[in-house]
Amino acid sequence: MRTKVAIIGAGPAGLLLGQLLHAYGIDNVIVERQTPDYVLGRIRAGLLEEGTVALLDAAGAGARARHEGLVHHGVELAFGGARHRIDMHAATGKTVMIYGQTEVTRDLMKARADAGLATVYQAADVTPHDFGSVAPRVSYVKDDITHEIACDFIAGCDGFHGVSRSRVPASAIQTFERVYPFGWLGILSETPPVSHELIYTNHERGFALCTMRSMHRSRHYLQCPLDDHVDQWPDDKFWDELKRRLDRKAVDHLVTGPSIEKSIAPLRSFVAEPMRFGRMFLAGDAAHIVPPTGAKGLNLAASDVHYLSQALREFYTEKSAAGIDAYSAMALARVWKAVRFSWWMTSMLHKFPDTGEFGARIQLAELDYLVSSKAAATSLSENYVGLPF
Numbered sequence: 001m002r003t004k005v006a007i008i009g010a011g012p013a014g015l016l017l018g019q020l021l022h023a024y025g026i027d028n029v030i031v032e033r034q035t036p037d038y039v040l041g042r043i044r045a046g047l048l049e050e051g052t053v054a055l056l057d058a059a060g061a062g063a064r065a066r067h068e069g070l071v072h073h074g075v076e077l078a079f080g081g082a083r084h085r086i087d088m089h090a091a092t093g094k095t096v097m098i099y100g101q102t103e104v105t106r107d108l109m110k111a112r113a114d115a116g117l118a119t120v121y122q123a124a125d126v127t128p129h130d131f132g133s134v135a136p137r138v139s140y141v142k143d144d145i146t147h148e149i150a151c152d153f154i155a156g157c158d159g160f161h162g163v164s165r166s167r168v169p170a171s172a173i174q175t176f177e178r179v180y181p182f183g184w185l186g187i188l189s190e191t192p193p194v195s196h197e198l199i200y201t202n203h204e205r206g207f208a209l210c211t212m213r214s215m216h217r218s219r220h221y222l223q224c225p226l227d228d229h230v231d232q233w234p235d236d237k238f239w240d241e242l243k244r245r246l247d248r249k250a251v252d253h254l255v256t257g258p259s260i261e262k263s264i265a266p267l268r269s270f271v272a273e274p275m276r277f278g279r280m281f282l283a284g285d286a287a288h289i290v291p292p293t294g295a296k297g298l299n300l301a302a303s304d305v306h307y308l309s310q311a312l313r314e315f316y317t318e319k320s321a322a323g324i325d326a327y328s329a330m331a332l333a334r335v336w337k338a339v340r341f342s343w344w345m346t347s348m349l350h351k352f353p354d355t356g357e358f359g360a361r362i363q364l365a366e367l368d369y370l371v372s373s374k375a376a377a378t379s380l381s382e383n384y385v386g387l388p389f
């Protein structure tokens with residue numbers, strides 16, 4: 001098989017890239033190790049920046065999000081028992097949209113299938129080869145037969161645990177990482193949201209976040225010890241702990257119910273530099289991970305794909321390598337700003353035992369400054385709604 005761009009991974013990054021390249025007339029194939037249902041079964045965050053929604057439109061997969069997504073103008077910060085609204089739209093003229101990543105993936109899968117594009121699912125031993133040459137290729141095993149895709153470029157969209165980054169020689173890559181000393185216990189329930197906007201809570205017992213998937217389906221998160229197991233958190237215990245961390249008004253509006261999904265996720269910040277290795281590019285979680293506090297994971301994957309798809313379009317239509325040569329620096333400049341913002345939000349809102357009472361007071365001072373300074377609130381808003389591409 002031959003194609004222009006071989007994409008490894010059919011998550012949001014790979015699917016979005018495939019659609020944008022198709023829109024630009026650039027032939028591509030996606031190779032994915034799991035089944036479509038497995039990919040759709042991963043419960044992830046659900047907050048989209050305007051730029052991400054615009055890219056979904058350009059990919060022919062934005063209509064349902066535009067129809068069903070919840071547009072939010074503000075976000076609330078709760079601390080010291082009180083809640084404070086940050087009017088992001090007033091500060092930036094922009095909004096964010098609540099629309100689950102599962103639905104984004106579903107819409108991109110449908111757009112790709114409707115376009116009749118090649119996606120190989122349940123591909124084993126996917127391996128990028130010769131990306132330091134002008135003739136890279138990707139091999140994989142399907143139904144016990146080894147296949148090979150000859151291509152011009154490889155896009156490693158295979159996530160944090162993927163194969164692409166692992167095939168880069170250690171001497172050619174530098175990584176930066178911070179692992180946080182706690183996890184997020186998340187619950188999904190068919191209950192109405194606590195409020196029509198998100199509530200991020202700093203509490204002495206730990207962080208809590210009240211978010212949603214629709215006006216009938218809620219998503220709540222609690223900071224929990226890293227060594228906790230989800231079996232230690234029956235629903236009643238989860239709801240009781242959430243009530244102990246929320247402000248009075250939120251407790252009064254909280255509707256509890258049986259969990260339809262419950263899981264614990266670790267938090268880390270991770271960046272790999274560079275994001276280009278000859279004819280192979282990394283995009284999305286394959287190159288970086290952010291703690292979900294800033295809701296940047298999916299949006300960073302989208303911005304990488306924006307830069308990479310534009311660079312490849314320039315290569316094929318204008319015969320210029322300027323874009324692909326600039327890709328890594330362009331993407332990393334935005335990645336590091338989002339990594340900083342996600343680290344800052346996480347540092348401000350979570351309980352860090354090792355920083356003690358002094359650290360807790362600094363957090364409250366930061367939060368108090370945020371809700372009493374237009375400049376500080378504007379800075380948070382600019383980053384939360386998404387910095388320009």
Ligand code: APR
Pocket residue numbers: 008009010011012013014031032033034039044045101123126157158159160161162163164283284285286297298299301
């Ligand atoms: N071969 C083929 N496919 C692979 C391999 C491999 N060796 N390793 C991983 N994959 C696939 C995974 O099964 C997954 O479907 O690559 C895809 C990567 O998707 P994601 O992990 O979702 O990463 P990305 O597309 O960059 O999207 C980032 O997803 O995990 C969330 O929080 C993250 O919101 C962010 C978004």
Ligand code: PHB
Pocket residue numbers: 044045046047198211212219292293294295
């Ligand atoms: C979510 O809706 O799952 C979500 C929203 C905002 C975050 C994290 C998760 O910061």
